[in-house]
Amino acid sequence: MQVYQEKKQIKAVIEQLKTKQLTLGFVPTMGALHQGHLALVEEALANNDKVVVSIFVNPTQFNNATDLEKYPRTLDDDLGLLKTVSEDRILIYAPTVDDIYEGQTVSQKFDFDGLEHEMEGQFRPGHFDGVGTVVKRLFEIVSPDNAYFGEKDFQQLAIIKKMVEKHQIPVTIVGCDIHREANGLAMSSRNARLSPEQKKAASFIYKVLTTAKKQFGTKSAYKVTEWVEKQFSKNDVLRLEYFVIADEETLRPIQRKSKTKKYRAFIAVFADDIRLIDNIALN
Secondary structure, eight states, rough: OOEOOSHHHHHHHHHHHHHHHOEEEEEEOOSSOOHHHHHHHHHHHHHOOOEEEEOOOGGOOSSOHHHHHSSSSOOHHHHHHHHOOOOSSSSEEEHHHHHHHOOOOOOOOOOOGGGGGGHHHHHHHTTHHHHHHHHHHHHHHHHOEEEEEEGGGGHHHHHHHHHHHHTTTTEEEEEEEOOBBBTTTTOOGGGGOHHHHHHTTHHHHHHHHHHHHHHHHTTEEEHHHHHHHHHHOOSSEEEEEEEEETTTOOOOOOOSOOTTTTTEEEEEEEEEEEEEEEEEEEE
């Protein structure tokens, strides 16, 4: 399994693959890989001849310096996991910050038609400019036919689809199901930072989401939201940052239920300083 740290190296290899008419899948990650990432890689391998996996902790999407500093970096373990999926069809791109940003570690400004102002955008200023900047650059370097993203970061997935549409980038974006721990907790690289007690307590997030989904069938969004906030007010380990029921297409909070629209519940929760997000389709 070859690891490339410089874009000129991996671009040369990709050009050779393209001359052979081979299809290329792409799974961008920030490392600290888990079974959710591997599921994305497996989906990419099932539908492409070769797959590039990028491992890069992107500084421009962190609005919290401590979070960036503490984000797990486990390249050797990540490579070991990827080898269990395939040893000869995966290319690893693990660049330095300078290789991506060329000394200008700043975000490009994007207009995502308002998607960037909801939920995460309200609590993490500049986050989606950072995401858009790095994903656009990675697409330019890798030139994939298909790129795979998990629905745990549903808002990010919607924003990347919007960016591809607005900038006319020739790549198909594929959203993949959320992978969960045995207790229902959405798989995330940040889970590695949870203590055993916190990890056990965090199963509460998915339990609340599934109950909220049932309630949404008969109750108003306001009543469901009120119930969720009350549940977390009684929890000693987890602190609710937000719970929002939104239109899947616009990501705007629901005003009044419509049978013609799809809705999704989004949640962000803190266990001490560890931030966990999740979501669930409601109808």
